[in-house]
């Protein structure tokens with residue numbers, strides 16, 4: 027049987043930085059409020075002509091280069107995004123594939139909001155273990171600034187743009203294998219976080235008047251509580267089912283939504299401070315891109331070594347949630 031190995035990581039952030047100070051000139055808020063309630067200090071914002079796919083391509087190019095796997099060997103590409111280049115079609119994954127020069131392979135998007143990267147990982151694992159694919163490029167890419175209402179202080183302080191990518195490939199070596207990926211969803215909570223208009227539920231003749239409804243809307247406080255509960259339970263379950271203790275995890279890499287959520291979940295799971303990866307202060311919430319961007323930060327700081335166990339944990343609109351246990355398994359020189 028083939029196993030799936032987490033081979034490499036890459037990420038990209040756009041140049042422009044939007045600070046809390048900048049936001050305090052746009053809406054009634056302050057650096058102090060945002061820092062205290064969220065831990066966010068700044069976020070990156072893509073240029074007008076920079077699309078989600080452009081950021082995805084940059085992250086993916088790095089991940090492919092670092093994987094040691096040739097571009098021609100990639101046989102599937104999955105992009106997790108809620109801010110695709112185009113609303114319905116073509117998918118952002120097909121655009122990224124073409125921009126990378128990958129032709130004729132399976133390519134599609136996943137819509138699972140902030141859990142998108144974990145969903146993409148579960149798909150890659152399943153396709154590889156079934157023998158259908160050998161090298162899957164998974165990408166989380168978001169231009170959330172395009173769907174953010176910059177007059178709503180309850181949401182615009184949270185979100186940023188960026189992309190992260192990983193190459194997942196087949197191995198016969200069980201020690202290299204992704205141990206487990208959990209994913210779940212509950213549409214009962216759909217209205218906590220949504221872009222209410224612009225879909226098939228919108229009447230065409232009303233669309234012009236409903237443009238504001240295409241931006242994200244959120245019930246922040248309720249989302250916060252459900253997030254802490256769901257993230258904690260999900261991690262407890264995946265650890266228990268795989269007979270792994272939280273102290274055996276080298277890097278706990280939660281979705282970077284809010285420092286207070288991460289702290290509450292980390293404490294509930296008895297994670298040591300040096301296990302928890304934090305990037306929320308400098309990137310804000312980049313939805314499906316946040317976990318691979320955080321893994322990339324760790325990697326580029328020289329803190330992610332072959333064989334170290336990563337625990338991923340995500341939560342997002344849908345509602346969706348997911349977690350994963352995976353050793354970092356770059357191809358080692360013979």
Ligand code: COA
Nearest residue numbers: 054055059063140179180183246247249250283284341342
């Ligand atoms: N600046 C200043 N005041 C703000 C504000 C801002 N940016 N946003 C909201 N407020 C005000 C509210 O109007 C409210 O005022 P009131 O008491 O006079 O009514 C007060 O601050 C408290 O609002 P509340 O929404 O209860 O704050 P909170 O502590 O829950 O923090 C969030 C708000 C959005 C930071 C927090 O709820 C959160 O992070 N939720 C989870 C969001 C998330 O992670 N979403 C993505 C999931 S993937």
